[in-house]
Amino acid sequence: MTSKSFASLAEPVARLVEAFNKLPGIGPKNAQRLAYYLLRSPDEEAKALAEAILALKEKIKLCSVCFNITDQDTCSICQDKERDHSKICVVEKPSDIPPLERTGKYNGVYHVLHGTIKPAQGIAAEELKVTELLFRLQDGSVTEVIVATNPNIEGETTAMYLQRIIMPLGIRVSRLARGLPFGAELEYADDMTLGQALDHRQEF
C-alpha cells in the first residue's frame, strides 16, 4: 500500500521510500534520496542491508537476567565472571549502557527497566521490569543498587520509587551524582543542578 504522496514513483521504489520515511529524522526528501541511492548501488550492498535488518529483528532478544538487548539467552555482561555481580546498575533503556561502559569505571552488572514511571501516560511501575529487579535482589548476593535513570522528573520519580521499595530489603541504594557537566558555564546552570553541585561538593 502506498499513499498518494509517492504515487508518481514506481511501486517498489514508492514502497521503500515510504518505509524509510517512517524512520526517525528521515523526511520524504531524505527517504527518496536513500531509495535512489540503493537503486544505483550494487546488488550485494542492498542485500547486505536487507539481511542486516532481518537479522536485527530475528536474532535480537532481551537478556533473561538484565533485559539488555542480546543475541544470546544471557548477555555478554551478565555472563562475564570477571564482573562484580554484587552491584547492579539500573538504567532506563539499553542504549544507556554503552556510555556507562565507555567510562571504564564500572565493573558491575546492569538491569534495564525499559522505561520510566510516567503517570500522565499511564505508565506505572507494573509496566517496567521492576518485579524482575526485585527478583534478582532476593538471593541476598547483591549489596548495592545504583540507580542511573535520567535526572529529569520521570527519571527522578522512578529513582525515588526504587529507593522506597529496595531500601527496606537492607540493600544500599545509590543514585548517580548530579552536578555541572564538563564544559558548562555556571551562569547558565539551572538552580536544581547548581544546588546539588553545592550540596555534594568534593574536597580537592
Add this chain to the structure above:
Amino acid sequence: MGTPRSYQTETIIIKQTKFGESDKLITFYTPEFGKLKAVAKGACRPGSKLGGNVEPLTYSLMLLARGRNLDIVTQSQTIDGFPALKSDLWYTSCGLYILELIDSFTMENNENRPLFDLLLDTLHQLCQADSTEIVLRYFELHLLHHLGYRPQLHRCVMCNSPLKPVFNFFSSSQGGVLCPHCSQEEPGVRPLSVDALKILRLWQDCNYATAKRVKVKSELSSELKQVLQGYIVYLLQREVKSVVWLEELKKSLDNHGGGD
C-alpha cells in the same frame, strides 16, 4: 509593524517530550496566553543551558522567539524549581497529577489568568502541605470553577429548590447536586453526605489557608475524591491516567509506612 519577533512570559512547565535528536517539545502554561508549546533546542544534551530550566514542575521566566510553526525557547530562567516538591515521591506524583489535569482540560492559546494563579498557588501549597488530599480536592474544585464547570451545590439542579440537610445526590451529567426526589429520575447519580456537601460548599468560596484548617476524616476524604474525580472523568470522557499511579503509590506507601 507586525507582531514582535520574540516575547517574554512567566510559565509553569507542564510536560516535555523528546523532539528530534536532542531537542525537547515543551508544553507550558502562561498567564497571558494560556497553554503553549515550544521547542527547546538541544535541551537533551548535557551542558545545555535550557535543560534543567524546562523540566516539568518548574516555574520560570521564558523568552521565546516566534517560529513559523512552533515557537522556540531562547532563554529560560527558573523562578521556583519547587525543590521540596521534587525531592519527595508522593509530592512529585501529586504535582504530576495536577499538571495532567491542566493539560487535559485546557486548549492552546486560551488565556485564563485565574487558572494560572491557582496552579502556581497549588504547587506552593503542595510543598508545605500536611494534607495533600485537601490540596488536591481544593485544586480540582477550583479548576472546575475556572473552566466554567463550577458545580451547583446550593440548589437542586433539576427543581431549583434549596437543598435540605439530608443525603442528597451528585449528578456529573447535570453538574451539581440533586435533591432526593429528583435523583430518582436521574441515572448514574452518586450519594453525597451532608458533611461532604458542607465541605464542598466551604471550599468553593474560600482560600487555601481556610480550606486547610478543615479536618477531613479519611472516609469523608475518599467520598469527596470519588465525587470530584467522577465529575472530572465525566467531563473529560476518559480516565485521568495519573490517578492509577497515585493509587498504586499510596498503597505501597501505606504498606511501608510513610507518605501522609
